Amino acid sequence: MKGLKKLWVLLLCCLLMAGCKKEQESLEQPETEQQEGQNSAGQEQGQPAENSEDDMQDQESVSRDLTNEELREFTRWINQGSNYGNYGFLLSEYTRPQDVDLNQVLYGGAGMETTALTEAEEEAYLKIVGDEEIYTDCTRLTTGQINEFLEEKLGLTLKDMSRELSWVYLPDSDAWVWQHGDTNYMNFTCVSGRQIDKDTYELDCVPGDENEEPMVPSCRVTLQKYGEDYRFLSNIYTAGVKYSKEIWKIEDQSFNVDLGAPWGDVFFVSYGPDKSAYGNLDVTFSIVKPSDGAELFKLPPVEENNYRKNEVFHQIQAVSFKDYDEDGDTDIIIIVEYQMTIHTDEGDKRQEVRLYRNRAEEGDFVLDIDRMDYLNMNGFCDRIETVMEHIHEAGMME
Secondary structure (H helix, E strand, O other): OHHHHHHHHHHHHHHHHHHHHHHHHHHHHHHHHHHOOEOOOOOEOOOOOOOHHHHHHHHHHHOEEOOHHHHHHHHHHHHHHHHHOOHHHHOOOEOOHHHOOHHHHOOOOOOOOOOOOOHHHHHHHHHHHOOOOOOOEEEEEEHHHHHHHHHHHOOOOHHHOOOOOOOEEEOOOOEEEEEEOOOOOOOEEEEEEEEOOOOEEEEEEEEOOOOOOOOOOOEEEEEEEEOOEEEEEEEEEOOOOOOOOHHHEOHHHOEEEEOOOOOOEEEEEEEOOOOOOOOOEOOEEEEEOOOOOOEEEEOOOOOHHHEOOOEEEEEEEEEEEEOOOOOOOOEEEEEEEEEEOOOOOOOOEEEEEEEEEEEOOOOEEEEOHHHHHHHHHOOOOOOHHHHHHHHHHHHOOO
16 A cells, blocks of 8 residues: 555656746747747847838838929929919918818819809809898819819818818808909929938928028928829928029020129029929029029029010020120020021021120120121021131120
């Protein structure tokens, strides 16, 4: 009996030891797996989550500054896009799309088709506002029109917006009416910008131009690609962004040149006009300091305020630096081509020569009007060689 008791005790101890060992192994198993090179999530230690490194590399490869050509396209899109329906999104500040001021965006109809009020609508409108008649322009948009527009531009509808639309609502026709004067149109120039991920862009925009006092601050607008168009994500005022003509520089008609005293080595720059803002704005030319880009002198325009009549700028055909009047100073000859807005028997384009005479003592360049008039009226303006061939006879006409 004593032997049997000893045997049972021995068997029981073995069973208890085996159970403890199994339990210990089960507790140690996760640690063993981690030591084999994985963390508790099944990922290798020291490595990011699956694909995150690739995503970061893709992000870095996409992040880039925009080219001047892209900035010009965004400038045109803001100023003229959606039948002039985009600029209003830059007239208020917001960090979320739903905080856009729709009173600015829809002020002139945002490019949507608007119809006149019916007699019943006009009567209802005047009753609400307490006026005897409508005195100024009146814009009418339906809720459906506005929602379709907001869905395209923001991915939202009227009910999602945080700011109240202060237009008069006519429930019988589900229409909104806004009586206003003139327009709130403001053109913007995208002076710089960047693509920050695959579908998102940041644009630094300045209202007006170098000759205009802006009504709103400069801003940084963020857009997201949506199909063939873009949606507005935010618009933040940024007073530090200054106007620049750099995006309008015509690269193949801009040159490093030695203009002699007092100018020395300079950069002659041709700037195309922003025709998205003003269709008949003319080309401009500047003499720039190569070291820091500072403008030393802006060549005078041919027409007052630099606007053309019955024609728009098409291209610069030639720029030449020659002492055409033989006074020892380097002058500037430019041939510009214009697209005519009215039909003529001579065709739909015409050339014009500009002569800028260097006045070294005064430190400026002036238009040589008499010589220019002679050459242009006689058709001696198609090539630099033609100009130089007839420049002396043009001088004798002074």
